Amino acid sequence: MNNLEQEITKKITTIIDVNHLDVLIISDIYNIQYATNIKIPCAHAQSDLRMFALLKKNNNPIVVVPKCWENFVKESNHNVDVFAYSLQHDQLASAIKMVFKKCSSAKRFGSDDELISIKISEMIKKEIAALGSEHIACADDIMGARSTKTKTEIKHLKSIAMKTDHAINGYYHHLIADRSKSSMSISENLRIHSLERDIYLEGYNACSRGVIGNSISNIWSYAPKFGFAASDFTEIGDTIIADAMNNENGYWSNSTRIAIMSEEMSDEQEIAYRHLVELRKILCNSLRVGLRCCEVYQDVVEKATNLGIEIIDGHALGFNVGVSPMEGPFLSLGDQTILKKNMILILDGLVKYKSLFYRSRDTVLLDIDEVKVINDYKSWEEPYFALNTI
Amino acid sequence: MSKMNDILLSSAEKQTLTEKIENKMKSNGYDALLVFGSSNITYLSGGIVFPYLDQKVVQPVALYICYKTGKRIIVCTNDLADIPKQLNWNGEVVIYNLNEQTPEASIAEVLKNYISSKVAIDENYMTAAQIKALKKSISGLVTVSGDQVFDDLKLLKTDAEIRLLEIACRMGDRGFISALNHSEGAALDALSYPLWEYAERFRVHVGEYGGSCVGNMVVVQGKDCKELYARCEPRAVLNETGFVRLEYSLHNSGYWITGSRTVYLGQTNEQAERAWKNNQTLKNIALKNLRTGVKSSEVYNAVKRSSEELNIPFWEGIDLGHGVGTREREAPFLAHYDDTLITEGMVIVLGVYTYGNDKELICNKDVYVVTNDVPRLLNWYKNWDDLYILYGTSARHG
Numbered sequence: 001m002n003n004l005e006q007e008i009t010k011k012i013t014t015i016i017d018v019n020h021l022d023v024l025i026i027s028d029i030y031n032i033q034y035a036t037n038i039k040i041p042c043a044h045a046q047s048d049l050r051m052f053a054l055l056k057k058n059n060n061p062i063v064v065v066p067k068c069w070e071n072f073v074k075e076s077n078h079n080v081d082v083f084a085y086s087l088q089h090d091q092l093a094s095a096i097k098m099v100f101k102k103c104s105s106a107k108r109f110g111s112d113d114e115l116i117s118i119k120i121s122e123m124i125k126k127e128i129a130a131l132g133s134e135h136i137a138c139a140d141d142i143m144g145a146r147s148t149k150t151k152t153e154i155k156h157l158k159s160i161a162m163k164t165d166h167a168i169n170g171y172y173h174h175l176i177a178d179r180s181k182s183s184m185s186i187s188e189n190l191r192i193h194s195l196e197r198d199i200y201l202e203g204y205n206a207c208s209r210g211v212i213g214n215s216i217s218n219i220w221s222y223a224p225k226f227g228f229a230a231s232d233f234t235e236i237g238d239t240i241i242a243d244a245m246n247n248e249n250g251y252w253s254n255s256t257r258i259a260i261m262s263e264e265m266s267d268e269q270e271i272a273y274r275h276l277v278e279l280r281k282i283l284c285n286s287l288r289v290g291l292r293c294c295e296v297y298q299d300v301v302e303k304a305t306n307l308g309i310e311i312i313d314g315h316a317l318g319f320n321v322g323v324s325p326m327e328g329p330f331l332s333l334g335d336q337t338i339l340k341k342n343m344i345l346i347l348d349g350l351v352k353y354k355s356l357f358y359r360s361r362d363t364v365l366l367d368i369d370e371v372k373v374i375n376d377y378k379s380w381e382e383p384y385f386a387l388n389t390i
Numbered sequence: 391m392s393k394m395n396d397i398l399l400s401s402a403e404k405q406t407l408t409e410k411i412e413n414k415m416k417s418n419g420y421d422a423l424l425v426f427g428s429s430n431i432t433y434l435s436g437g438i439v440f441p442y443l444d445q446k447v448v449q450p451v452a453l454y455i456c457y458k459t460g461k462r463i464i465v466c467t468n469d470l471a472d473i474p475k476q477l478n479w480n481g482e483v484v485i486y487n488l489n490e491q492t493p494e495a496s497i498a499e500v501l502k503n504y505i506s507s508k509v510a511i512d513e514n515y516m517t518a519a520q521i522k523a524l525k526k527s528i529s530g531l532v533t534v535s536g537d538q539v540f541d542d543l544k545l546l547k548t549d550a551e552i553r554l555l556e557i558a559c560r561m562g563d564r565g566f567i568s569a570l571n572h573s574e575g576a577a578l579d580a581l582s583y584p585l586w587e588y589a590e591r592f593r594v595h596v597g598e599y600g601g602s603c604v605g606n607m608v609v610v611q612g613k614d615c616k617e618l619y620a621r622c623e624p625r626a627v628l629n630e631t632g633f634v635r636l637e638y639s640l641h642n643s644g645y646w647i648t649g650s651r652t653v654y655l656g657q658t659n660e661q662a663e664r665a666w667k668n669n670q671t672l673k674n675i676a677l678k679n680l681r682t683g684v685k686s687s688e689v690y691n692a693v694k695r696s697s698e699e700l701n702i703p704f705w706e707g708i709d710l711g712h713g714v715g716t717r718e719r720e721a722p723f724l725a726h727y728d729d730t731l732i733t734e735g736m737v738i739v740l741g742v743y744t745y746g747n748d749k750e751l752i753c754n755k756d757v758y759v760v761t762n763d764v765p766r767l768l769n770w771y772k773n774w775d776d777l778y779i780l781y782g783t784s785a786r787h788g
Binding site: 075076192224 | 398439441442444445446447448449467468469470472473476477485486487488489490491492493495496511513514515516517518519521522535537584585586587589590593594596597598601602603604605606607608609616617618619620621622624625638639643644646707708709717718719720723725727728
């Protein structure tokens with residue numbers, strides 16, 4: 001086992017011990033990746049094909065997959081025991097049958113079934129009941145484990161966060177104010193510049209997109225072309241808001257940065273960007289290990305309001321990142337989760353100014369007495385300014 | 391505007407689709423529905439697409455429709471609220487704030503103001519945590535599974551849905567050809583061509599030709615080609631003479647297709663050509679059997695029989711095809727276990743994985759709409775009957 005696998009195994013073992021489990025059944029795709037390092041590229045989209053992981057103390061993880069994914073999974077991790085089910089009329093029934101065949105003697109079953117479909121959850125509970133065994137809900141335990149990062153996870157997340165910022169900056173370097181760019185071209189080039197830095201090839205949620213000019217009046221402009229943006233062209237002085245989500249070693253970055261198609265900002269852009277910088281400062285000053293997410297949220301909202309910063313009502317000011325690009329806890333009014341050391345949060349700076357939305361997302365590592373921004377390839381005290389011409 | 395550039399459902403087309411849905415729901419005794427799955431939201435709303443819902447990159451979205459009251463509501467967080475408007479949604483948009491401990495509880499607290507009667511839900515998508523939150527917020531909530539009705543509805547496409555899928559096919563083929571065109575200039579020269587760039591060129595060109603998003607994207611060459619999927623190492627380049635396969639999916643305005651295209655890197659040989667011909671032989675047998683009134687399993691069984699008779703083995707680890715629509719993989723399945731009758735209006739992706747000389751999996755998928763005559767090919771943009779040779783040593787031209 002490599003360092004990451006050892007660290008995660010230790011965390012999973014703690015969950016098993018604390019709950020006195022004989023076996024932990026994991027069904028959520030992200031949780032499976034977390035616990036076993038196995039990731040099927042299309043698993044979220046081809047959800048009739050189901051994968052499960054069974055974890056027992058001091059045993060290799062068991063992974064149950066459809067036959068068509070068997071070899072890929074075996075190649076992905078040699079430290080798991082893989083069992084494949086043939087595709088039948090009811091794939092789910094075939095999978096569940098195989099899962100319980102592998103743990104039929106267990107008396108206490110942990111499960112993360114709250115995170116998956118009602119249908120699967122009910123099937124799992126029914127099988128456990130049929131065995132006369134006990135069902136222990138463990139979704140919160142696993143999400144809790146995921147929310148504080150291990151040493152290797154921090155290393156991976158720092159790397160991908162910084163690479164993404166580098167990639168965004170690497171693309172922005174090509175901007176020249178008097179040479180118009182389409183939002184589509186920005187989207188493509190953000191991804192290309194990311195891939196050039198050895199990030200992993202990803203489809204689906206490997207979002208990269210550039211929203212420009214007055215189109216930033218919608219947060220998700222250019223529907224339904226979220227994957228590519230559209231044929232909207234920059235003009236001199238336009239704001240560009242670039243989103244990029246990248247994956248490396250199974251861990252995600254989730255970043256947004258602003259460029260201006262000029263060597264200086266307009267008065268409106270100055271104010272809006274200053275609000276973003278101030279919001280970042282307020283957030284970093286408010287985040288403290290031991291505080292609840294909702295307390296940070298309320299504190300930030302109050303301070304931002306006092307400074308005349310218009311933030312979006314009810315919008316979370318941040319969230320966790322890890323094996324998925326967005327996960328709890330959320331810096332929101334309702335989330336009571338206590339902030340802990342080694343959480344890595346995306347601070348979702350989003351402000352409205354004169355009907356336009358400006359966004360800049362920082363990634364921060366939470367330590368006992370420090371909030372460290374880990375995606376600052378350059379200082380974002382100012383946006384990226386394009387050259388006026390060459 | 392060329393009909394191939396008309397990438398959204400028109401108002402009339404939406405009306406036709408939503409009437410079909412409403413009639414089916416009513417005939418099954420359902421007065422209201424509440425769904426959370428991305429595929430169901432897009433389908434049942436008549437074309438509203440949200441970004442990255444399946445991957446949970448945004449907070450949950452719910453679609454509630456009550457056929458008794460005529461209420462049509464999309465419930466989402468503030469950041470997504472402009473999307474329905476952009477896509478001409480004719481119902482309400484209700485925003486929920488993250489005021490509760492979890493997003494599931496937060497959305498349930500808003501939905502309680504709208505849901506009173508029995509609702510059909512998508513148990514195949516909605517999470518156990520979500521239904522728990524809903525039941526806590528809405529006293530007396532009665533739910534029934536609507537999954538079977540939703541799946542039955544999706545089996546047969548309207549003309550407009552077929553049109554969107556046909557456009558998606560053209561986007562995919564043009565994207566793939568562009569990836570080939572970019573890589574063949576440098577595939578075999580000293581500069582080489584990164585494997586990721588081959589896949590990425592597909593992705594960006596799908597976007598340039600109007601696509602909404604690319605999903606699956608796996609490129610395999612050499613020994614990796616023996617598996618359905620393999621990880622693309624960041625520094626890998628196209629450098630192994632032999633088969634190269636790209637697995638992909640993409641959508642046009644919420645309508646997904648999947649694909650698999652195999653080409654040959656370098657000078658081909660007789661064995662490779664024979665392997666390709668064998669693949670085409672089995673695929674054409676499948677196509678010949680894809681007729682209305684035939685069971686899906688019979689298509690599979692016909693290929694299996696022919697495989698034995700002709701001594702052309704094929705990979706039996708997966709079906710020979712499946713439906714496509716607002717999900718990239720839906721019923722019917724061309725597999726031994728599926729007895730669904732093939733019916734006019736189904737849109738099916740078809741491809742057989744056969745073996746190359748070194749046991750590589752080779753496949754060439756196409757999408758067809760079933761008609762009462764022969765199936766109509768939707769991937770008509772380029773003919774792939776002959777093995778495509780990826781060959782080039784010129785200086786990189788961009």
